Amino acid sequence: MSAVITVKSLAKAYRYAKRRGGFFEAFSPEHVTVEAVAGVDFEIGKGERVAIIGPNGAGKSTTLKMLSGILEPSSGEASVLGLTPWKQRKALAYRIGVVFGQRSQLWGELPARESFALLRHIYDQEAAPFAKRLGELTERFALTDLLDQPVHRMSLGQRMRCEITASLLHGPNLLFLDEPTIGLDVTAKAAIRDFIREHARDHGQTVLLTSHDTRDIELVCDRVIVVNQGRIVVDQPTDQLRRRFLGRKIITFQSAGQGVSLDLPGVTRRASEAHATILEVDTRLTRVERVIAAAMADGGIEDVTIEDPPMEEVIAEIYASTHAA
Amino acid sequence: MIKGARLYAAQSAAAIRTSFADRGNFAIQVGGMIVNDIFFLTLWVLFFAGFRSIGGWQLQDMALLFGLTMSVVGISGVFFGGYRDLAATLLRGELDALLTQPKGLIPRLLARESIATAWGDLAGAVFVLAVFAKLEWTDLPTLLLAIAAGTTVYVSASISFACLAFWAAGARSFARELTDFMLLFSSYPGSIYQGAVKTIAFTLLPAGFVVLAPMGMVRHPSGQTLAVVVFGAVVYAAIAVVLFHLGVARYRRGASPSL
Numbered sequence: 311m312s313a314v315i316t317v318k319s320l321a322k323a324y325r326y327a328k329r330r331g332g333f334f335e336a337f338s339p340e341h342v343t344v345e346a347v348a349g350v351d352f353e354i355g356k357g358e359r360v361a362i363i364g365p366n367g368a369g370k371s372t373t374l375k376m377l378s379g380i381l382e383p384s385s386g387e388a389s390v391l392g393l394t395p396w397k398q399r400k401a402l403a404y405r406i407g408v409v410f411g412q413r414s415q416l417w418g419e420l421p422a423r424e425s426f427a428l429l430r431h432i433y434d435q436e437a438a439p440f441a442k443r444l445g446e447l448t449e450r451f452a453l454t455d456l457l458d459q460p461v462h463r464m465s466l467g468q469r470m471r472c473e474i475t476a477s478l479l480h481g482p483n484l485l486f487l488d489e490p491t492i493g494l495d496v497t498a499k500a501a502i503r504d505f506i507r508e509h510a511r512d513h514g515q516t517v518l519l520t521s522h523d524t525r526d527i528e529l530v531c532d533r534v535i536v537v538n539q540g541r542i543v544v545d546q547p548t549d550q551l552r553r554r555f556l557g558r559k560i561i562t563f564q565s566a567g568q569g570v571s572l573d574l575p576g577v578t579r580r581a582s583e584a585h586a587t588i589l590e591v592d593t594r595l596t597r598v599e600r601v602i603a604a605a606m607a608d609g610g611i612e613d614v615t616i617e618d619p620p621m622e623e624v625i626a627e628i629y630a631s632t633h634a635a
Numbered sequence: 636m637i638k639g640a641r642l643y644a645a646q647s648a649a650a651i652r653t654s655f656a657d658r659g660n661f662a663i664q665v666g667g668m669i670v671n672d673i674f675f676l677t678l679w680v681l682f683f684a685g686f687r688s689i690g691g692w693q694l695q696d697m698a699l700l701f702g703l704t705m706s707v708v709g710i711s712g713v714f715f716g717g718y719r720d721l722a723a724t725l726l727r728g729e730l731d732a733l734l735t736q737p738k739g740l741i742p743r744l745l746a747r748e749s750i751a752t753a754w755g756d757l758a759g760a761v762f763v764l765a766v767f768a769k770l771e772w773t774d775l776p777t778l779l780l781a782i783a784a785g786t787t788v789y790v791s792a793s794i795s796f797a798c799l800a801f802w803a804a805g806a807r808s809f810a811r812e813l814t815d816f817m818l819l820f821s822s823y824p825g826s827i828y829q830g831a832v833k834t835i836a837f838t839l840l841p842a843g844f845v846v847l848a849p850m851g852m853v854r855h856p857s858g859q860t861l862a863v864v865v866f867g868a869v870v871y872a873a874i875a876v877v878l879f880h881l882g883v884a885r886y887r888r889g890a891s892p893s894l
């Protein structure tokens with residue numbers, strides 16, 4: 311598999327002035343250097359879908375910004391589609407699509423159709439192939455009825471579908487996604503995950519995404535790079551990681567009476583509160599529906615919440631296990 | 636070049652359509668600006684009815700100054716409206732999305748917004764120049780050149796002020812205040828500026844090159860006045876481009892406050 315991205319000893323340090331107490335000290339601040347990315351190495355092949363995950367401040371977004379040409383590294387090398395991103399930014403821009411979950415590349419007041427038309431000029435696209443691609447993407451992403459609606463009047467999920475469509479209109483070989491499902495509801499997340507996975511698979515497109523949501527990783531990516539404090543902790547296939555760390559659910563039962571008590575394989579009780587029982591379920595041993603059915607049979611259940619374990623917890627576990635090894 | 640102009644025209648047209656989108660709001664803003672301009676003009680008309688002249692300036696000179704200022708602010712606001720909140724845009728980190736796209740940053744930032752009130756300034760400018768400035772049709776070429784040069788200096792100086800945002804987080808309001816000061820300096824007869832104030836008006840806050848020098852060219856067209864106006868426009872445009880690129884380089888090194 312030919313490498314689309316090659317990264318060698320890539321590092322980025324930020325220097326900022328740290329305020330010290332006192333009036334006169336304010337005029338002579340102490341300068342502090344923080345290593346956001348501390349020399350990472352990896353390769354990503356054509357058609358791979360790779361997630362970079364890690365807690366806040368781990369260096370995920372900084373890595374993505376260096377690889378998309380926004381930021382210059384402090385040291386190290388990177389080649390993206392044969393180009394050095396920070397030196398050949400404009401040439402690279404024609405060949406990559408970038409989506410920031412918390413920043414928009416669309417014109418909020420304009421209908422999505424007009425934003426897309428402007429992107430045709432920005433990427434120097436011919437009208438006919440552009441229209442064809444736009445038609446395919448809007449149909450696949452169920453955006454046809456939304457095209458004449460101003461972007462700022464759309465729901466977050468609709469806006470994100472437009473953002474991803476916008477990033478694909480010039481037919482990029484590589485897609486960078488920074489927290490693409492942040493703030494979305496379950497249905498919107500599912501639609502976006504399905505789209506990214508299927509579009510990349512059908513077009514042989516390489517995807518690099520960062521996320522806090524373990525489901526993004528499980529459902530979209532076939533490889534995971536875990537970073538912590540700017541360093542790579544784990545780099546392995548999602549299947550392998552799923553077997554070890556991702557096959558768990560947290561189920562919370564609200565009940566009027568006493569808490570739920572279940573004796574099922576892979577089900578452990580977490581610290582719970584009065585009228586709320588929190589169970590951790592290893593879904594490889596017992597399926598979620600079986601746990602819920604057993605609890606309902608017990609009686610007295612008023613509400614149920616099913617969640618993934620927080621990313622920080624998963625990372626801490628991965629980190630602990632790799633260090634123990 | 637042609638592709639760049641086409642993109643600018645498309646983006647600017649989109650921004651203008653956006654400013655029209657809420658028609659009620661658009662009408663109120665434009666109407667409000669026209670009322671504001673009429674009030675300001677009336678004060679000067681009343682003033683000159685009593686004093687006739689101030690440092691050699693008469694009503695028609697004041698009207699030309701006022702008309703040029705409104706033209707510059709109007710054209711800047713309608714077609715380059717992104718200049719107004721540029722420092723805030725930079726501090727919000729909105730450069731990131733633009734840096735992942737292949738086109739020039741300054742045109743993209745300027746064309747992203749069109750200010751509704753600027754149409755009021757443009758309408759007021761046409762009225763004032765046509766009725767009070769005592770211009771002939773033969774003055775039209777120099778008038779258009781004066782407006783183009785003044786707009787270049789005004790937008791360039793605003794970009795330069797906004798570039799402070801690459802160095803300091805507090806630049807958001809400061810950059811806007813500097814732009815407003817420049818406008819304020821452009822709204823009074825040039826004869827009142829002497830010594831250090833005149834130096835500031837032709838350097839740090841280039842009000843002199845926004846309106847006063849272009850106005851001199853309209854009243855007394857010559858090779859010398861033309862050279863001064865063109866020189867001012869080129870120099871301030873070059874300063875803006877250099878400062879912006881130094882700022883972007885700093886931003887991409889990760890040293891800017893918005894990162």
